[in-house]
Amino acid sequence: MLTIKDLNVAFRTRRGIVDAVKGISLELGTGETLGIVGESGSGKSVTSYALMRILDAGGTIKAADVTYSGIDLAKATERQMGDIRGREISMIFQNPRAALNPIRKVGHQIEDVLRRHNRATRSDAKAKAIEAMEAVKIRDAASRYEAYPFELSGGMCQRIVIAIALACDPRLLIADEPTTGLDITTQKAVMDLVAELIRDRGMSAIVITHDLGLAAQYCDRIAVMKDGVIVETGPSAEVFGAPKHAYTQRLVDATPRLGATTRSLLPAEARTPEPLHRPSDTPLLEVKSLVKTFAGKSGPVQAVKGISFMVREGETVGLVGESGCGKSTTSSMVVRLMDPTSGQILFAGEDLAKAPAAGFAKDPRRSKIQMVFQDATDSLNPRHTAARAIEEPLRQMTRDGGKARRERVRDLAHLVGLPQHLLDRFPHQLSGGQKARVGIARAIAVDPRFLILDEPTAALDVSIQAVVLNLLVDLRSRLNMSYLFVSHDLNVVRLLCDHVVVMQNGAIVESGPVATVMDAPTNPYTASLIDAAPQPPVRQLAA
Amino acid sequence: MERLKPILTRIAQAIPVVVGVVVISFVLTRALPGDPAVFFAGAAADAASIEQVRSELGLDQPLPVQFLYYVQDLASGDLGNSVSTGQPVATDLARRLPASLELTLAALLLSCSIAVPLGVLAATRPGSWVDHVCRVLVTTGVSMPTFFTGILLIYVFYYLLGWAPSPLGRLDFMYIEPDRVTGFFLIDAALVGDWETWLAALKQLALPAITLALFTMAPIARMTRAAMLAALSSDFIRTARAAGLTRRKILYGYALRNALLPVVTTLGMVFSFTLGANVLVEKVFAWPGIGSYAVEALVASDYAAVQGFVLAMALLFVALNLVIDIAYAAIDPRIGFESQ
Numbered sequence: 001m002l003t004i005k006d007l008n009v010a011f012r013t014r015r016g017i018v019d020a021v022k023g024i025s026l027e028l029g030t031g032e033t034l035g036i037v038g039e040s041g042s043g044k045s046v047t048s049y050a051l052m053r054i055l056d057a058g059g060t061i062k063a064a065d066v067t068y069s070g071i072d073l074a075k076a077t078e079r080q081m082g083d084i085r086g087r088e089i090s091m092i093f094q095n096p097r098a099a100l101n102p103i104r105k106v107g108h109q110i111e112d113v114l115r116r117h118n119r120a121t122r123s124d125a126k127a128k129a130i131e132a133m134e135a136v137k138i139r140d141a142a143s144r145y146e147a148y149p150f151e152l153s154g155g156m157c158q159r160i161v162i163a164i165a166l167a168c169d170p171r172l173l174i175a176d177e178p179t180t181g182l183d184i185t186t187q188k189a190v191m192d193l194v195a196e197l198i199r200d201r202g203m204s205a206i207v208i209t210h211d212l213g214l215a216a217q218y219c220d221r222i223a224v225m226k227d228g229v230i231v232e233t234g235p236s237a238e239v240f241g242a243p244k245h246a247y248t249q250r251l252v253d254a255t256p257r258l259g260a261t262t263r264s265l266l267p268a269e270a271r272t273p274e275p276l277h278r279p280s281d282t283p284l285l286e287v288k289s290l291v292k293t294f295a296g297k298s299g300p301v302q303a304v305k306g307i308s309f310m311v312r313e314g315e316t317v318g319l320v321g322e323s324g325c326g327k328s329t330t331s332s333m334v335v336r337l338m339d340p341t342s343g344q345i346l347f348a349g350e351d352l353a354k355a356p357a358a359g360f361a362k363d364p365r366r367s368k369i370q371m372v373f374q375d376a377t378d379s380l381n382p383r384h385t386a387a388r389a390i391e392e393p394l395r396q397m398t399r400d401g402g403k404a405r406r407e408r409v410r411d412l413a414h415l416v417g418l419p420q421h422l423l424d425r426f427p428h429q430l431s432g433g434q435k436a437r438v439g440i441a442r443a444i445a446v447d448p449r450f451l452i453l454d455e456p457t458a459a460l461d462v463s464i465q466a467v468v469l470n471l472l473v474d475l476r477s478r479l480n481m482s483y484l485f486v487s488h489d490l491n492v493v494r495l496l497c498d499h500v501v502v503m504q505n506g507a508i509v510e511s512g513p514v515a516t517v518m519d520a521p522t523n524p525y526t527a528s529l530i531d532a533a534p535q536p537p538v539r540q541l542a543a
Numbered sequence: 544m545e546r547l548k549p550i551l552t553r554i555a556q557a558i559p560v561v562v563g564v565v566v567i568s569f570v571l572t573r574a575l576p577g578d579p580a581v582f583f584a585g586a587a588a589d590a591a592s593i594e595q596v597r598s599e600l601g602l603d604q605p606l607p608v609q610f611l612y613y614v615q616d617l618a619s620g621d622l623g624n625s626v627s628t629g630q631p632v633a634t635d636l637a638r639r640l641p642a643s644l645e646l647t648l649a650a651l652l653l654s655c656s657i658a659v660p661l662g663v664l665a666a667t668r669p670g671s672w673v674d675h676v677c678r679v680l681v682t683t684g685v686s687m688p689t690f691f692t693g694i695l696l697i698y699v700f701y702y703l704l705g706w707a708p709s710p711l712g713r714l715d716f717m718y719i720e721p722d723r724v725t726g727f728f729l730i731d732a733a734l735v736g737d738w739e740t741w742l743a744a745l746k747q748l749a750l751p752a753i754t755l756a757l758f759t760m761a762p763i764a765r766m767t768r769a770a771m772l773a774a775l776s777s778d779f780i781r782t783a784r785a786a787g788l789t790r791r792k793i794l795y796g797y798a799l800r801n802a803l804l805p806v807v808t809t810l811g812m813v814f815s816f817t818l819g820a821n822v823l824v825e826k827v828f829a830w831p832g833i834g835s836y837a838v839e840a841l842v843a844s845d846y847a848a849v850q851g852f853v854l855a856m857a858l859l860f861v862a863l864n865l866v867i868d869i870a871y872a873a874i875d876p877r878i879g880f881e882s883q
Binding site for chain 2: 052056057081082083084085086087090091093095098099100101102103104112113116148150161164165
């Protein structure tokens with residue numbers, strides 16, 4: 001149905017021409033679902049944009065022979081492509097909220113496509129748009145028709161994007177990271193829906209993802225991409241079960257999965273013995289009936305409804321839940337960036353909740369509780385070098401002189417494995433993993449006893465995530481710190497945490513030792529979370 | 544109409560601003576140097592008659608009492624009398640404000656009708672010759688001072704080519720002003736169907752409007768270009784392209800409407816600053832506008848006129864901001880929901 005031969009895509013940039021895709025060849029049969037997996041920068045999204053001929057300005061298809069049902073897509077005129085897009089080949093995107101026009105009613109956006117491809121007339125467009133919305137299982141479609149994207153949830157927006165893509169019954173669907181930015185249960189619902197629609201309509205599909213679990217679960221065949229070339233293709237069970245190429249092996253190994261240890265995520269040659277991890281029984285942080293109420297438009301909203309949990313010295317507690325469950329509010333209160341409405345935050349026996357958040361920066365206990373933020377890029381000042389970023393807390397909270405501080409920054413860089421020559425670079429000159437290291441070095445600069453890790457690896461590629469997770473495990477033993485690990489990735493939580501706390505709608509629904517909660521959840525919500533998480537493929541051990 | 548509610552709220556929010564404006568315009572004029580009583584009494588007055596004028600004007604009263612009188616007069620539409628023109632200030636303003644507004648609005652209309660398409664054109668081909676030509680064009684416009692552009696245009700189109708009428712006010716002396724309805728000559732003449740006068744008024748308006756338009760094109764064109772570039776690179780444009788929508792629909796239906804918000808903001812800023820700053824153009828073209836009126840009043844220490852001017856301008860700005868906010872709400876459905 002679709003044959004790609006020797007596709008080359010180049011981008012004109014300020015630093016000359018960059019080859020993003022270097023001669024890839026693929027085939028896709030009718031009714032088949034192909035997964036393209038790879039880490040960021042591997043050229044997997046560019047491949048799909050090239051297929052649709054919607055590359056950004058500066059991108060050109062150099063050589064290619066792309067045949068779709070007898071039509072050469074690389075040579076088709078723009079007018080022909082306009083007819084093909086949306087009617088023959090459709091696409092759904094990551095970050096569904098941004099993928100919709102923010103100031104146009106979603107129903108009208110579906111109508112635009114229907115009208116463009118002559119599937120509807122002015123008089124029946126609305127009825128057909130509602131029909132398309134019902135096809136993607138949007139309840140109460142007639143009233144949702146009038147909604148703007150900002151009035152809908154992320155999962156609902158993705159359903160609208162799917163409705164737009166499928167409104168004109170295309171025969172090929174390209175899904176570009178369709179679940180990124182969605183909650184784990186929404187992820188499953190969306191992917192199940194897509195799989196069902198593909199099956200029912202007999203469509204072919206290309207699923208582009210960095211999530212091996214997702215690819216293994218929903219794709220028939222897999223192509224692994226790295227640096228613009230396909231390194232391995234084959235049926236998914238084969239590619240993931242017995243990867244042949246070294247890169248695929250590394251990728252499969254680095255994906256957190258059942259039964260893995262943090263060290264086993266690393267390539268074999270980097271697996272040093274795991275440090276001893278022996279949490280003590282002394283409580284370090286005790287949160288007691290913590291409540292946070294926000295003033296909402298229609299009365300007060302309780303974001304955190306009296307939760308209690310404990311973190312012992314040297315222990316790592318995972319805080320798990322979907323967006324809006326109150327885990328960020330909780331971590332903001334514990335790190336004293338936000339004042340609780342009521343409740344206690346006992347840190348080494350002292351109640352921190354009594355010290356107002358506004359003045360806590362000057363509190364001597366500030367240095368004992370530090371935070372590593374989710375987005376390593378956004379949480380670094382773009383005009384400060386790495387060294388300056390790490391030095392900043394030292395300036396604020398210690399009396400060290402300039403020389404001592406510089407010395408300390410070098411030590412910290414060494415500790416987190418950041419090469420010394422990178423210290424003078426600005427955030428945009430560093431890679432994602434390096435920025436994550438800067439963020440961690442900054443947090444541990446003032447010798448904290450307690451770190452709050454807010455999805456520290458969410459934006460990282462799996463191989464880098466593996467390295468950062470190992471770094472966190474090493475630092476925990478070496479500096480005898482306790483962690484509160486906020487995450488939505490249950491496989492990572494299982495790897496790193498001793499205890500886990502599951503939150504839903506501002507309340508704790510279940511907590512306990514990781515193994516107990518994960519293997520035998522007693523709460524139905526916890527069970528649904530664990531069930532929804534795609535199970536990454538497990539590599540069969542070669543004899 | 545749930546969309547109406549944020550608009551009404553916004554109108555209600557304007558009320559305290561108006562009160563503040565009244566207070567400030569009062570205090571500001573009291574703070575001006577010079578003794579108004581001396582001016583009103585005239586050059587030949589002695590101390591006794593000055594004192595008499597002072598009490599007639601209520602200036603011997605304490606400030607709060609004076610303020611009450613001022614508010615009382617304001618409520619009945621009385622802004623006091625101008626010394627230099629001898630007319631009530633309200634009458635002067637009613638005659639001159641429309642002149643300035645007509646000039647500014649015509650200039651902005653012209654400016655937008657050129658600058659917005661220019662900005663869109665530049666944004667669709669960034670880095671191309673079209674983009675560069677646009678940039679050179681608008682930069683030239685903003686780089687030349689308005690009085691210079693004005694004189695240049697008069698020299699070319701009136702003196703050399705003879706296409707334009709003599710640059711003396713709003714209407715050639717051969718024509719009679721149309722009956723006052725709005726004070727905008729173009730509208731008033733059109734209302735009574737007097738197309739000859741309409742054309743004559745348009746001819747008078749053309750050169751000063753072009754002068755101002757040239758000056759205001761740059762910010763509008765640049766902002767349109769930037770906003771369009773941002774809109775065109777956003778995710779929803781990619782979705783629209785992937786759905787096969789036509790280039791026209793993507794450009795105007797999707798990108799431009801999203802790009803309009805910053806353009807409208809810029810437009811508001813340009814409008815207010817043009818209205819205040821077009822005194823040079825008014826002087827060059829002998830345009831009987833509010834800018835030249837205010838400057839003359841200031842030079843003559845004509846405090847009632849200055850006070851009236853400050854008040855009128857401030858109210859105009861409040862109204863303008865209101866219009867911009869309402870335009871915002873009309874363009875973007877998100878506005879009005881985000882605020883608590």
